Amino acid sequence: MVGMPSPDTAPAPADETGAETGAAAPSAAPHPGRSPLPAGERERVRSFTLRGQTRMAAEYDDLLAEHGHRYLLDVPAGPSTASIADDAFVDLDAAFGRRAPLVVEIGPGNGEQLAHAAAAHPDRNFLAVEGWHPGAAKCVGNAVRAGVDNVRILEADAAQALPVVFGLEVVADESFVAGGYGVRPDGTGATTGRVDPTRPGAANPRAIEVWTFFPDPWRKSRHHKRRLVSPLFARTVAGVLEPGGAWRLATDWRDYAWWMRDVVEGAEWFDNPHLGERPDPEDEQPERGGFAPRFEGRLLTHFEERGRDEGRVPHDVVGIRRETPRPL
Numbered sequence: 353m354v355g356m357p358s359p360d361t362a363p364a365p366a367d368e369t370g371a372e373t374g375a376a377a378p379s380a381a382p383h384p385g386r387s388p389l390p391a392g393e394r395e396r397v398r399s400f401t402l403r404g405q406t407r408m409a410a411e412y413d414d415l416l417a418e419h420g421h422r423y424l425l426d427v428p429a430g431p432s433t434a435s436i437a438d439d440a441f442v443d444l445d446a447a448f449g450r451r452a453p454l455v456v457e458i459g460p461g462n463g464e465q466l467a468h469a470a471a472a473h474p475d476r477n478f479l480a481v482e483g484w485h486p487g488a489a490k491c492v493g494n495a496v497r498a499g500v501d502n503v504r505i506l507e508a509d510a511a512q513a514l515p516v517v518f519g520l521e522v523v524a525d526e527s528f529v530a531g532g533y534g535v536r537p538d539g540t541g542a543t544t545g546r547v548d549p550t551r552p553g554a555a556n557p558r559a560i561e562v563w564t565f566f567p568d569p570w571r572k573s574r575h576h577k578r579r580l581v582s583p584l585f586a587r588t589v590a591g592v593l594e595p596g597g598a599w600r601l602a603t604d605w606r607d608y609a610w611w612m613r614d615v616v617e618g619a620e621w622f623d624n625p626h627l628g629e630r631p632d633p634e635d636e637q638p639e640r641g642g643f644a645p646r647f648e649g650r651l652l653t654h655f656e657e658r659g660r661d662e663g664r665v666p667h668d669v670v671g672i673r674r675e676t677p678r679p680l
């Protein structure tokens with residue numbers, strides 16, 4: 353995608369808020385949720401970079417001033433980068449002005465897929481969660497051009513924000529959160545896949561589908577832990593989906609595709625309906641398979657097209673949300 357930051361060429365985590373690039377510190381940026389944690393406390397590790405964010409933000413001021421109120425959700429900021437307040441209540445029915453089957457897209461980038469799908473399915477609500485401010489702004493632009501009203505965009509880190517929006521149970525579970533990858537702003541806390549009825553977001557409708565298309569690949573092995581798709585994230589997605597709902601994933605980086613398949617098949621809340629199908633000869637387990645046919649609702653985005661021009665082949669993976677968790 354033109355203008356997307358590349359995590360694989362990004363500086364080390366500590367530099368991604370701008371220290372190395374000379375960009376402004378988080379608290380000076382226009383993005384909501386940028387006030388830093390108190391000195392000495394760590395933020396959670398994120399799966400996206402903020403490169404170019406401050407520099408590019410002004411380009412979108414006019415667009416957002418005119419149309420932002422129609423599409424961007426106004427949610428109280430949390431204490432760390434791209435986070436929302438832990439007690440924020442996002443009333444999805446009120447935000448969309450109706451209740452309708454809900455699709456959640458995580459990391460929509462510039463929103464090509466989002467706007468296309470929203471135009472094709474006016475009977476559905478589309479919630480997009482994008483952590484990169486220029487991306488969220490471009491989603492607004494694409495929604496405006498498509499003339500759709502059934503799109504809402506939350507500018508936030510989905511790993512932290514989804515448990516709040518959907519009122520998910522969060523527990524201390526060190527096996528999942530070691531190293532600051534947990535769902536709370538300080539990197540602690542793990543979702544369980546269950547709803548916490550005491551949280552306001554518990555009342556929100558669950559999604560019929562969650563989409564994670566072409567998440568940042570974080571190709572260097574020392575960065576793999578930053579990948580959005582993880583066993584912990586699978587639990588969060590399980591909490592967002594209704595039973596029988598589909599988590600649709602796609603990537604054109606082979607090892608990430610194998611990893612996505614492993615995460616879905618290893619998750620207690622998901623079944624892979626394509627078990628053993630479409631084996632990939634280059635897979636470390638070449639007979640194993642587990643890949644879905646291309647999702648017919650998935651647009652060929654500029655991002656995918658660029659990968660194709662570079663010789664990469666997309667893999668689709670699907671997880672179906674179980675009624676109850678499978679004993680592991």
Ligand SMILES: C[S@@+](CC[C@H](N)C(=O)[O-])C[C@H]1O[C@@H](n2cnc3c(N)ncnc32)[C@H](O)[C@@H]1O
Pocket residue numbers: 353356398399400401458459460461462481482483484487508509510511564565566567568569580653654655656
């Ligand atoms: C490589 S781009 C792909 C965009 C789009 N899905 C496509 O296929 O064209 C990945 C996008 O996911 C976003 N992203 C990564 N991690 C995220 C997170 N934790 N929360 C929200 N957005 C995230 C990035 O900012 C980026 O816009």
